[in-house]
Amino acid sequence: MADLLALSSRIIDSGLTDQPVNRITNELSEVAADIAMVESFSHCVALRTDDGLVCFDSSGVGTGQAVRESLRGWSDQRVSHLVYTHGHADHVGGSTFFADDAPVVVGHENVAHRLDRYDFTNNWNLIINARQFGGVPGELNLSVGAGMNVEVNPKARRFLPSSTLRPSDTFATSRTLHVGGQQIELNHARGETDDHLWAWLPERKTLMTGDFLIWNFPNAGNPQKVQRYPIEWAAALRAMIDKGPELLLPAHGLPIEGRERVARVLDDVATALENLVADVVAMMNTGETLDTIIHTVKVPAETLAKPYLRPLYDEPEFVVRGIWRQFGGWWDGAASRLKPSPDAHLASALAQLAGGADAVLRRAEAAASEGDLRLACHLADLAGWASPDDPTIHAGRSAIYIARRKAEPSLMAKGIFAAAAKESQLIVEREALTND
Numbered sequence: 001m002a003d004l005l006a007l008s009s010r011i012i013d014s015g016l017t018d019q020p021v022n023r024i025t026n027e028l029s030e031v032a033a034d035i036a037m038v039e040s041f042s043h044c045v046a047l048r049t050d051d052g053l054v055c056f057d058s059s060g061v062g063t064g065q066a067v068r069e070s071l072r073g074w075s076d077q078r079v080s081h082l083v084y085t086h087g088h089a090d091h092v093g094g095s096t097f098f099a100d101d102a103p104v105v106v107g108h109e110n111v112a113h114r115l116d117r118y119d120f121t122n123n124w125n126l127i128i129n130a131r132q133f134g135g136v137p138g139e140l141n142l143s144v145g146a147g148m149n150v151e152v153n154p155k156a157r158r159f160l161p162s163s164t165l166r167p168s169d170t171f172a173t174s175r176t177l178h179v180g181g182q183q184i185e186l187n188h189a190r191g192e193t194d195d196h197l198w199a200w201l202p203e204r205k206t207l208m209t210g211d212f213l214i215w216n217f218p219n220a221g222n223p224q225k226v227q228r229y230p231i232e233w234a235a236a237l238r239a240m241i242d243k244g245p246e247l248l249l250p251a252h253g254l255p256i257e258g259r260e261r262v263a264r265v266l267d268d269v270a271t272a273l274e275n276l277v278a279d280v281v282a283m284m285n286t287g288e289t290l291d292t293i294i295h296t297v298k299v300p301a302e303t304l305a306k307p308y309l310r311p312l313y314d315e316p317e318f319v320v321r322g323i324w325r326q327f328g329g330w331w332d333g334a335a336s337r338l339k340p341s342p343d344a345h346l347a348s349a350l351a352q353l354a355g356g357a358d359a360v361l362r363r364a365e366a367a368a369s370e371g372d373l374r375l376a377c378h379l380a381d382l383a384g385w386a387s388p389d390d391p392t393i394h395a396g397r398s399a400i401y402i403a404r405r406k407a408e409p410s411l412m413a414k415g416i417f418a419a420a421a422k423e424s425q426l427i428v429e430r431e432a433l434t435n436d
């Protein structure tokens, strides 16, 4: 029982992350009497009551079955309630494997809108999820328009299985459940999503945080996804601290025990978000452009070194953009980008000035070798747009993006740069075939 909590306490207290903290083992740990956590793609936290199990999240479609089996090894009770901390696929996709229990499915009222949106933008979600892990649309066998029109039955690939259980018991701001002698308070707050809840067991002084805590820098700036809410995220963390929790069970990462330790972690994450918002909004209020703000606002290195704030998934620069988007418009403040020329048209003009796309690529390679990978990627893109079918240009662009991927810490940046490398690599391979 104590292993997971001892590991967590040691890592938090020492500040040294010498072991993985986000583990997908599908193994169950009983972290307190009648409370278990199955570590998975998203965790499933289970509370044993006199009337069955109350489970928080079902994990994703790929892990839900293993999670349900681990729960059976701990308790043969039926799952009477399945609570969704929010409607992300890694939290609800495994619900199919809870269907035999016929649980009451509890969630915020916006979960249903999210699931409808996932239907409406099914292929988009498949594409961005693939890209987040370095894939490109062509590999998905989707019909995505010019150049990639491989027709498939649009129902053949679902971002979320159609058998995903929909919430049957929803609420807007808060809701209290009484199940088998246990009291469970559910509180809605916006943060990573607009359909989030966090749960509080007053008699156990225990928190289920969902993705309000993920043992990574908060996922508040995902470049490919809808708006996140950093201020409300921080406020929710402060509301949690006010309850005086002694045990915290997140949907990703390790559980945390000890009133002072839980409060310290929640405060550190809240403070990081609050400072970032304050810095960005202060600059917006003086009329700075997004470009200036992105290259000015930073999170202190010692904050990013904390075991639960490392920028290994999302990263502060993307959160800065998310804050700009929340309070501003989509325009970044550069007049030419209000109604821009097509990328290829601008790139061709610049390549002509430089003496050809190969000259642009050589300058990109020089920038890369000097360590200026940001500049190198701009120039590599321009070279690629100016010569969209040139295998030599695209081999060079691919190499630059492979180097960029290696240099970046966050999974989101790594994925997009890996996808860019692959995109150029596919052009190289395609041209080799046509020239055979």
Ligand SMILES: [Zn+2]
Pocket: 042, 088, 090, 091, 211, 251, 252
């Ligand atoms: Zn999650």
